[in-house]
Amino acid sequence: MNDLLAVLWIARKDLLHETRSKATTVATLFFSAVTLVVLAFAIGQDEQLLRGAATGALWVAIAFAGVISAAQSYQADLEDGAFDHLLTTPVPRAAVYLGKLLANWLFMLVLSLLMLPVTFVLYGAGFPGAWPWLLATVALGTLGFALIAVFYAGLTANLRARESLLPVLMFPIVVPILLASVRASGALVGVGDLELAQGWLRLLVAFDLVYAVLCTAIYHFVVEE
Amino acid sequence: MMDASERLRRPAYLRIWGALLVPLFLAAAYLGLVWSPQDVNQGNLIRIMYAHVSVAWIGFVAVGFTALFGALFLWRGKRRDDVLAAASGEMALLYSSLTIIGGMTYSRPTLNTFWTWDAKLTLTALMVALLVGYFIVRALVDDPVRRGRVSAVVAIVVAASLPFNYLAAEWFRTLHPSRSIALDGSGVTMAPEMLFTLLFTTVVAGLIYAWFMVDRARLGHIEAQLEAERAKRELGAAPSAGGVVRV
Numbered sequence: 001m002n003d004l005l006a007v008l009w010i011a012r013k014d015l016l017h018e019t020r021s022k023a024t025t026v027a028t029l030f031f032s033a034v035t036l037v038v039l040a041f042a043i044g045q046d047e048q049l050l051r052g053a054a055t056g057a058l059w060v061a062i063a064f065a066g067v068i069s070a071a072q073s074y075q076a077d078l079e080d081g082a083f084d085h086l087l088t089t090p091v092p093r094a095a096v097y098l099g100k101l102l103a104n105w106l107f108m109l110v111l112s113l114l115m116l117p118v119t120f121v122l123y124g125a126g127f128p129g130a131w132p133w134l135l136a137t138v139a140l141g142t143l144g145f146a147l148i149a150v151f152y153a154g155l156t157a158n159l160r161a162r163e164s165l166l167p168v169l170m171f172p173i174v175v176p177i178l179l180a181s182v183r184a185s186g187a188l189v190g191v192g193d194l195e196l197a198q199g200w201l202r203l204l205v206a207f208d209l210v211y212a213v214l215c216t217a218i219y220h221f222v223v224e225e
Numbered sequence: 226m227m228d229a230s231e232r233l234r235r236p237a238y239l240r241i242w243g244a245l246l247v248p249l250f251l252a253a254a255y256l257g258l259v260w261s262p263q264d265v266n267q268g269n270l271i272r273i274m275y276a277h278v279s280v281a282w283i284g285f286v287a288v289g290f291t292a293l294f295g296a297l298f299l300w301r302g303k304r305r306d307d308v309l310a311a312a313s314g315e316m317a318l319l320y321s322s323l324t325i326i327g328g329m330t331y332s333r334p335t336l337n338t339f340w341t342w343d344a345k346l347t348l349t350a351l352m353v354a355l356l357v358g359y360f361i362v363r364a365l366v367d368d369p370v371r372r373g374r375v376s377a378v379v380a381i382v383v384a385a386s387l388p389f390n391y392l393a394a395e396w397f398r399t400l401h402p403s404r405s406i407a408l409d410g411s412g413v414t415m416a417p418e419m420l421f422t423l424l425f426t427t428v429v430a431g432l433i434y435a436w437f438m439v440d441r442a443r444l445g446h447i448e449a450q451l452e453a454e455r456a457k458r459e460l461g462a463a464p465s466a467g468g469v470v471r472v
Binding site: 148151155159160161165168169171172173175176179180183199200203206207210211214215218221222224 | 299351354355357358361362365366371374375377378379381382383385386389390392393394396
């Protein structure tokens, strides 16, 4: 019970820090918007092509933003040695992980929900009728990204070259998440194939479950002194 | 204390094992290149398969052992396990790189393209990227205990990702000829000579992997001792060097 409270307090701390400084919000919001615009330019003016690439571009933007937000969430803590203080508090390390995970997931969820309409406008894709399933895809996909990003950001936070190392380590791991999210939302937005989307969603659920257990179990090896 | 040359000497069992690998390798080459019959559809191209598939299988086994030794290190904290994990990881990187080269050699004449987004090939490419990440992390951490723990964690996450990567790549698109050997041994559609050749090359690939891993771990162990001795010497020298700026 107390550990659950600790998770919530750590998440609250991270979110509160973010709502007051707004540093990550501004950076990731504009970064993902710029990514969407740049990708649209790169694809060209063919409307058919643009519409087909919409969900892929959306998830690329979300993935890049997820890396930034996870790295920033440790960066703020590492300044002035606040993270060491956090680790000396009598809460399990797993609670630190889950708290940061919760904060990052909520942050990425809000960011994705803001990026959804931007993508639909820029890429001229129609809003799908099965939108609750699209929301489920966004929720499960961002959870998968956050699970790996928060875990590996903790691992790289103290290393040299962490900015380039984090994407190198995490992107090969999140390939299934990226594929499943793009395919599921593509199936919903394009042809409205609910059954196909649900197949990919099952993979997302399995990935999230396995890594939620695994990362929570071994996180304390990552952040020790 | 042993003197240096004695410490570096390869033990007798490794020398015998290594010497046995040469005729075994030649026998595997003979079986694959000469003895095995031609395939009905692929003709002589099937001979690439013996080298390619056996190396690929052992590559996955090597990743499994890297994660296993990593987990053992997390559990018991013995330096030996970390050394074995790193040695197995190096072999995994070598074998998966060879798998990509073999796969490209095989798919050029059979599928008329060097690269297909086939599930197994994609999975192997991701595995190479993951293993490179494993060694980048190892290179960046100086403290041996911390290095062992962090890299063990990476190895476990990497091993856990393989089934997901495989599933995703398989669903994404698959061009690969369907498997001829089911895991339960049923549904073997190969000629018995071919099956024997494949199993023989796999065993030889496994023995080569194990030999290099054990020998690499032996050298890794000497490296670890050297590292520890250097650290001890620096620690011992520091107080007596008081006031002197170290360069």
